[in-house]
Amino acid sequence: MLRQYELVERVKEYDPDADEALLNRAYVYTVQKHGTQKRASGDPYFSHPVEVAGLMTDLQLDQETIITALLHDTVEDTLATIEDIESNFGDEVARLVDGVTKLSKIEAMPENERAAENLRKFLLAMSEDIRVLLVKLGDRLHNMRTLHFIKSPDKRRRIARETMDIYAPLAERVGMYEYMREMQLLAFEQIEPEAYRTITGRLEQIRRQGGGQVDAIALTVKQALAEAGLQVEVSGREKHPYSIWRKMAERHLPFDQVSDIMAFRVICETEADCYAALGVLHTTWQFIPGKFKDYISTPKTNGYRSLHTSLIYENSMRVEVQVRTRAMHRTNEFGLAAHWAYKQGDRPDGQVGWLRDLIEIVDASHDAEELLEHTRMAIYQDRIFAFTPKGSLFQLPIGATAVDFAFAVHTDLGAQTVGAKINGRHMPLRTPLENGDVVEIIKGKNAEPQLSWLGFVVTGKARAAVRRAVRLKERAEVAEIGSKLFDEIAARVPAKIGKKAIRDAVARLELEDEEDLMYAIGSAKLDDREVMEALVPGCTAEMDDDGAWPTRERAISIRGLTPGVGFRLATCCHPVPGDRIVGLRKPGEGVEVHAIDCFELASGIDADWLDLSWGRRSVGAVGRLRVTLYDRPGTLADMAAIFAQNLANVVALDQVQRDSPFQTYELDLEVQDLAHLTRILSALRASDAVAQAERI
Template structure:
């Protein structure tokens, strides 16, 4: 545990003007406040805030941030209050501690609701002062380092998932790659230890086989730089992390050995001009790998990252990735916002709204209906794989991979997205569902008469676009429900011999826990309450007339845009939106659609609807009959049975390979239901395997685990069989 004087010395080493008295008082206050509290490991609880402060000293952060780290759990876990902190340490530190403090005393309906509300509070706090996020990331980093002390596996997995989905992307967004890499690796070790161990074993093997080769490559790159006039260059080699390799295996249909950028070589120089000089030296000496060149100096990433990346057939004919940057760029690439923190120059910032991604989160927060929806959209917004596109004026827009012109339009401005009617991509008019590629120039065409279309929600991938579309649809749907509810109540009142007036509802809105008469009519229109219930609340003494069951619900069901049929007996509701209740549904055997895939329905006379993936080759045969197409999507809110995912797989023909294959699938929650050998030779077997999985992501995880297995040569989803 760091001693009091050691902490002060660490801060004074990089900031001689640090307030030593303030640091000492915070140290003593936190130690006394936490008293005899202990952590799951058995260590004194005070060791945690002390370690968090220690992490932040390695980033050379200001005194107020270090003090906040020491005090960050006092309000949440001790009897100390924000008023105490403000009186003893000032308003600034009390505000920072409040931003980091969880809303632990809130009564929430679920763990997810609590997580969502806490994250909403964090976003608001860090929008005012980014130091809140720095403390939170250091707090999460130390908690992940000690995660193994928690006894409940489900709690460990929940914390690890939250880290992977939220905190690691947040660290990436502010350029703190060291923190991001460690958070991802610690979460990966908890969530998928078998895959991580497999990748580590293969890395160790490559390291033992190629350690001399790496040193020879570094020596040769250094020599050619010196020979061509760059004597001050520094060349190093860096392995990719196990998690980043795992993501590559998920996204690409390649084996572990086929990954070309497991080892990246960094060339660090003094100036920007020398970066391009080094690039010229490398390209003049070695063949370039097409499609592997990226210039993040002329076009920096949104988090400030600058570097030149290039792929070449380098020394000894090895295919390598080379990253070229200045020393300043290297510091920013590792520490991000902490590397050029304005507080160190005595220029305090009022907020962090200059970060575009943070402004996007605030915009999502404004349009989301509830905290859980905000959290869902935020995870979309923080998705790490990005494409970089340009406006006609040359402005850079960063979007998640798979984004469409509608996502681009909403990224430019919410109003542009709302009124988008078409898009020119690189000068060509293309459909709005077209997926954008790196370097595309996008011109959005708008019309004042246009408004968001329900179908857009099927293909947009950014949280901002989805939140805005959903808000518009909720508003539109609410208006429809109000009109429908009014019609139901008018008929109910007329049947009982009364004239309906909205004023009559004002006296009973509180009974139904509705804010206004419009809200009550919307509740009736949506089926939450019946017209008969409302009538009897308005006229409690009225005796109902003897009559047959009202047709109200039949008429309402026929009028509603989205009726929700109830399951009968043991029959579960179909997890697909956009279908007429009772319609027969089949899943196409040519493409085996899974929840998470983009899908389309094809009407077949006498058979109902067949569901295909949007990229299924069979769909070409229906191009001439557009009237048979139905716009459908998976309903993520429904729980569905297992679905069949089909994969093609090439496995080494050696003893135990089939056993290894089935073990990997089983450990990742899959169940083999059918296996067929389609080709065999002395070295390899080609297999066609059906696996019961929950959704497309589940199948992707299984495929990635298989790709990380030495006996597996290749894996991909089967199509057209």
């Protein structure tokens, strides 16, 4: 593990102006916060962020990135907060740490959802600052180096699979091939242990039998180029074990039939020397047709530049040769990190477009499975090149179609595609594109993505966009059905349902908007009673199985009275069955029944208080309401209709105030019980005719 002074010295070597005190404070902070925490290896936990910071110094990144690497696990694994980070190290470091940090709630999600949500947050942060990705890749690389200390084989395989599916491809897409190869090798060892042992064993056997064959071939290549007047460096190695295994799997070959397991790299001084060296190689040895690729004139999306060719060496041995300049080699091995593109704010156009596509995929994906699928498709495919009629170049995965091309140009163009011309000829949309094709997209004003496109599009961006469009169309159709069903449901509610009632129902059901409500009804996520209850709370309490309300009767009895003693319901509070009640007994006047919260009870009445309750079958009483209507034609009729629908009879009605734009009424209403009265109040409050309704 790097010591504190060693880390600071590394940074100062390439950045003499770095804030030494701030770096020291960050080192001490992570040591203190992680305290006695241990890793699976038994090492102190803080050794991990320190090693990640060391990896960032190898890339010669700025001090904010080094500090972020030191602090990247403090928010997730200690009591530190983003606010703490910001107050101690500034808002830029806090933003970067937040981008790398996993949300704590992610840990409680199912595995795929957790991975998807983590990836979603990571991609969004990465789109704002590529340094988030660089720290994350360093974090994952060091975790992979210590993966063998984890005891659970299942956990090791899960982490290895995530690395293989997401992080190694991400490293490749930003040109960090050193990181990519090491991650793949370490993940391969866990995912396919038997294949790993077999291939590495065979490679070791070849090394022993060959007796320096790689070095001998490298020397021969260097001599041939020197004779042509080219000063170059040549190095060779066996191909990556995972690369060999992939080739065996893709071509269904045994190890003995994989012929080009050796690869050589030629480092030249200039770009012109690269092409000159290629000419020497092709005239000295036979090259294999179809194996030559010029990534200097047409770089990969991640900025990778090199010439690739495969030669037939002595005894029909196939070898792969890569030719590049020293500057290209630095960029090819460490990608974006090699030239600090983020510092200038001018990331290569290919990178900007790729990141933009990933963010569109994040927005368009419906669930965890889709997000992971589309993202893997976007970051892990071999490429071809196709052009617009005006000469703009687009890189696409092998097998891409005109529809994929249209979505690569712009999402709106993809959505409006109705046809395509490939090299000037009308061709089916499902036609796979080839290198160098010129593609002209024909669009229609009212066109929309078709479900059938999912049968042939291959890019994650196209699949995500098509699925989203199809879902929105299906949702609109289901919502339209739900709207018709809603009209039938609303007709059975004892109230006239307006926009206000619908807004309140949406809130009660915790939905987004009215369209969401209609979709929930159309897709049978809500039944009729749930919708009616949301529109007018309490309205379904006494409904029978056919959705009808029982006929109303009136029969009042009071428990707690001496047999033969008369009673009357107080007109000050108008108690109804269901209210808590007390009795007031005055000499010669019988018993007056009040609601327990009646204001008259607080006025110090000189009377005996009786503890009363309603008889078991008590129904029917008069409740008093105050209702404020909007002062416009028809509102009084709307209120009357609500009473009729609820089988309630108006005994008295008095307009107590008219103050534009309102008119207020106090009324006595025959109801069965408190529940009945409450339902009527709910129906009144749901009506667009009513501004306010309350019991008095």
